[in-house]
Amino acid sequence: MSRKSLYLGLWTAALAALAASAATLPVAALADNAVTAGGTTFVNKGLVGVGRIPANQRDKFGETFGSGSGISIDPSSWTRDGDVYKGTLWLLPDRGYNVVGTTDYRPRLNTLAIQFTPVAPGATPPADKQQSGVDAKLTDSMLLVDDKGGDMTGLDPESGVRAATGNTPMLPQATNGKISLDDEAIVRLPDGSMFISDEYGPNIYRFSADGHLLSATQPPAALIPMRKGSPSFASNNPGPGAEAPEPEDPDTGRQNNQGLEGMAMTPDGKFLIAVLQSATRQDGGDSGSTRQNTRALVYDAADPAQLKLVHEYVVPLPMFTDAKGKKKVAAQSEIVALSDKTFLMLARDSGNGFGLKDATSLYRSISAVDVSAATDIAGSAFDGDKPVAPKGVLDASVKPATLSSLIDINDGAELARFGLHNGAPNDRNNLSEKWEAMSIASVLDPKLPNDYFLFVANDNDFLTQDGFQVGASYKGDGGADVDTMFQVFQVTLPGLAGK
Template structure:
C-alpha cells in the first residue's frame, strides 16, 4: 500500500512550499509544484467575474508531450437558484477541451477545442433531450432553457495518440468519440445498447464522472460517480456504498462491469470524481467530498480489477446490487457481496490529498476533479473544479444576481493544477 506519511519526513518537505509552485528548501524542492491559470473572465456580470480557467473537470496527458495536459470544462457556468432551479448565466456556453502547458508556476492555455455535433452544431450545457436529469434550467431572467439533443455535461476525458478524444458525461451517461476538431464521431450509451442498460438509472448529475484508457489503447474504463438510483432502492442513494466501473473494448465493443465500494459514503459524503490508468488492470481513483480542508475526505485509491466479478445485468435474489448492499459501511458491504458471490475490485490508499494539501497550505479546493498520472504513477497531476468562480445567487427573483465563489484566503476560486512527485513524497 502506497501512503503519504505526513507525520514523517515528507511533512517538512511539503510545509516548505510557497504558493508560487516552488518549494524553498531541501533536495526534494520540486516534489510538489502549483500551477495557476490566469485567463480573462468569460464575462463580468454586475461586478462578478465568471472565471475563464474552469478546465479542471478532467485531466489527461497530451500524448507524446512531457509537460502538456488536456483539461475540459463541464457543462458551463451554473448555480443553484430558488425553487430548485439551475441558473445558467451564459446560456450559449459551449463545453470545450483546453490544452495547457505547465511552466514556471503557470498553466498556460495554448489552444481550445469546442465540442460540436457531427454537422458542426455547437454543443451546449443544457439538459440533454434524450436523458433529462429532471432539472429546470433558466437564464438570469428566469426564462426556461429548452433541452438540447447536443446538451452535454463533460466529466471524463481521454486523449488518443491519433488526436481524437473520448469524453464521458453526467447527463446520459454518454461516452462520445470526438475528432481532433471537436466534432462528434460516435456515441455509446445505455439507450443505444453501447453501455450496460442499468447505467440509465444514474442519479441526476451523477453519471460517468471518470473515464480513462488502458496504456495499450485497447479499452476505455469509465466510472460512475455514485450508486445507481435503482427502482428498488429504498434508502438514500448518495449513502449507498456501491458504485460501478465499466470497461469498453474499442475493437469489439464488448463491455464488462465491476463493483467499487466507496469509503463509507454515509459518513464521509464521498463520491468518485476521476479514474486514471496505471496498467491494463490497475487504476487510480479520486474519491472526494465537497468540503474544504482540513478534515475533508479527499483521497486517491489504487484499485485492481484482477479477479473482480463481472456484474453486468446481475442481481442478488431478485434485488439490484445497490438495494442488496444499501447503506452498509464498507466492511459490511464487502461481507454482503461476498455472501452473494460477488468480489469487488481491490482497493488500497494511494495518496491522502487532504493531508498533503493541509501541510502544503496550497490548493485548498472543495472539488478535486482531475487526476493524471505519468511514469507508472510516479508523477501525479491534479486539477480542481472551480465552478467558474460562482456559487449561487443573492436574490430570489429575476434578474438573478450572482455570488462569487470565494476561497478561505479571500480570493475567488479559479483553475489550478498541482504536480506531485510521488517518489519524493514517499522517499
C-alpha cells in the same frame, strides 16, 4: 502502425530519448507511502509542485475559463531539460457556471502549455515559489460540436430525448434541440480523436481531433436514468424558465449529477475504463450514506467507433464520518488506469472548501483499486432490472473490488510545504471543494524508470467575481474567486512503460 504500438511509443519514447542525459532530482529523506494492489506495489513520494490559473481567466471565446473536470497530458510533447519539464495538456471544463441553473454554455476543450519545475520529494520550496512550480498558459480553446457541426449545450435536457439513429443510441436533448453534454472526463487518442464521458446519459462520446461528434456509447440499461418507466436524462438543474423534472430524482439508473465521472485508457491502449460517480438509484444511490457500491465498466477499445463492454465490476467507494457523526460515502471524481485490472481512483466529500460556507474537507483521497478478484457482472441480470446492492447492501453472490489508500490530498503537512491548508482560515490557500482531474507524465529519469508525476486539478465551478458566459457578466455565488489549481505528486507505478 497499430494503435497499440502508438501508445507504447508515446509511453516510452521520451524515456529513451533523454536516458543518456537526464539529471536526477535530489531526493530528500521521507517516509514513502506504499500500497500493494494486484500484486504490484505503488508508492506515493509526496507533493512536489503546485500552480494556479486565475479565476477570472477568459478563453479564446471571451468567456470565463472552466477548469478541470478532466485532464489529459500529451505524452509526445513531454520533455525535460535539467530540472524543468515542458509539455501540452488538455483541460476539460464541464457544463459552465450553473449555480442557479444550467445555461446554454457550449462544451469545449482547452489546450494549455505547461512548464513544471518540481521540488525534490519532501523538500519545501522558498516562500515566494511555493505555488509557481506549475506554470500553465492557455493557448487554445476548441468547441465540441454534434455530428452535423452544430452547437451542443450544457443545458439540462429536462425530458428531452433525441431518438436513436443507425448506430447512434438515444441522446439527451435540451428544449432548444441541442444535444446536452455535461462532460466530465477525457481520453485523448494518439490520432487526436478523443473519448469524453458525461453525466447526463451517462454516455461515452467519441469526438474527432477537431471536435466533431463521431459516435456515442450507451451504458448498460441499469445505469440509464428512468422516470415513470421511460428514459429521462434530466439532472434537476433546469435552465432559464424551465421546470424541474417530475419526479426530481430518477426511479432507477444513475442519480442526478452522478454520471460517468471517471474514465481512462489502459497504458496498452486496449481497454477503456469508466466509473460511475456513485451507486445507481436501485443500488442505494438515493442516499449519501448508502450509495457506496458503484460500478466500473471495462470496454474493449479495439474499434473506437464501437466500444464493446467486456467486464463490469462493483467498486465499494470509501466511507467517512461527517461533522455530525454520520457515515457518508465519498463519491469518486476521476481515475487513472494502470492496467485492465488496476486503476487509481480519486474520491472526495462535497460541500466543503474555499468558496463555500464549510471550510474543512473530511475526505479527499486517491486509492489504488484492484478488480482482479472481483465478480464480473457484465451482461448479467444486474445490468437489467435486478439491483446489485438493494438499499446499499451488496448481493451476497458478488465480490467487490478492493481499495488501498495511496494519497491523502488533505494531508496538512504536505499542503503546508506549499503554503496550502485544509480548513480555516477559509481563504484562497484553503483547497477548493472539487478535485476532479488526474493525469500522469513520466519523471524521465533513467534511474527512476517507474516514477511518474501525477497531476491533479480542481473543478472551480467557474467561481469568480469577474465572470462572463453566454453573453452576460456574472459574479460567482459566495463572493469568492476560486482559482484553477494544480497539485503534482511524484509516484512510483511499476510496469506501465512495459505495457
